[in-house]
Amino acid sequence: MKTNIKTNIMKSNFKFLAIIAFFGILLNSCSSDDDSESSSLNAPEITGFEYGEGSVHSTDQVAFKGSDIHLEAEINAEAVVSSITLSIHAHDLTLADGEVEWDFFQEYKDASYLVINPTFHEHVDVPTDIPAGEYHIELTVIDELGNSTEIEGHLEILDHITLSDYSVDTTAAKGADFHAEFMISALNGIHNITVDIHAHDLPVGDGEIEWDEEIVFSEGYHDLTDVEFHEHIDVPATAPAGEYHVTFTVEDEDGNTKSYETHIDITAS
Template sequence: MKTTSMKPNLKFLAIVASAGLFLQSCSSDDDGDVELNAPEISNFEYGEGHHDEGEDHDHQSEEAYAFKGSDLHLAAEISAEATVSSITLSIHSDDVTAEEGEVDWEFEKVFTDAKYLVINPEFHEHIDIPADIPSGEYHIELLATDELGNSTEVEGHLEIMDVITLSDFSIDETVARGEDFHAEFMISAVNGIHGITVDIHAHGLTLAEGEEEWHFESEYTEGYHELTDAEFHKHIDVPATAPAGEYHMVFTVEDEDGNTKEYDTHLTVTE
């Protein structure tokens, strides 16, 4: 009787064990189907300007700026549930036009450095900004992609500025020979002013009796050297012997790093 009664119990235990293995297998399959969230990008900083944590993105983008010929600082924190496979940075503009001596600029680079191919990388790079690109507003995008193909992008706007800016011009267009003319404008130089050169010359003017060719060139440093903001204000004498006609004027500002900015205009000398 004892041996006979154990057979149903063994069969029952076998059934329970099989059911347990089946449920465990189903549970394992379910675990493999769990979807991981896409990476999150926070505290995205670029250029100079005010970047408060938690600041709304539109306000941040209005104040972010960088200078031509300098490097652009970028930083961001990336939270990822799966390992990051790449980080892509792109910069471009649809609102600026290259002028003479300038070239259009677009930047794109995919970063796959080992330090970024982890779960929660911190992005930190410096990008060179060419000195010969148009100034103005540029669009900047940062894209993080994980090894499962999930991706997240953040974007903003960056104002790229000249290291030397000339504005508020007030320069006489005509002057009688033997008199002086007035030239005035504002200068903003990030690296400090090294000097201001004025060049005035003419080509093809015929000399009359008693006239002498006039070519004016002078560099002004006193009162301007190393200033980042200054007002250029001068009165320049025109010799009484200068031939009447049209003259070409070039005002050149050089900063302490050797960058230059020119302003061209014309002056008519009358009798």
């Protein structure tokens, strides 16, 4: 009798262990299937990546200093997106006076992006004090499984106004004039050109008058997009001799400006 009871208990235990083993195998199989399914998901795909001047949603891959860049892309993601990063930088551009390098980096984690198949759409401001030239642009998408995809291209950043080929006299005599010329390229057309001339703390002698003048030129330049500025500017006979600061400022029809600064020595004769 005891033998039968013991045998029944052993059979029950065996059945119980078998059931546990079965469910363990089943759960492990489901887990393996889930892992296999997750690992088989493809990395995100970036399509329709476009960028350009922000004000008109251009796709010409050109932007202007002081404006903004429009960027857009479709992201096909089988797993939820965890982050989108954008990088914009240049290589070995020459810095002019007052300019700084621009190395833009931003990670986007807006709720609208942390989904399956989001549309990326952003506007990035372009600083005014960076060098014009070619910039490298990279868009990277990472999903929750760690899959990563990157797309890249190049962006040309331009000035609305470009000044070049300067030729300005460095000395001039009182009562004479000085010559100034340079090339102007203004995308939106020239509104006017202002020449500001002044000195700092020059002693004013008998019969002399401090020379602080702003001269505006528009005739022969207004509304043109490419022209040579060529003028002879009179120096008053009453101006104190010494060093003067001269600033040429070109303003276009949209209010954008570009300046060139130099110095001139005014002599007594």
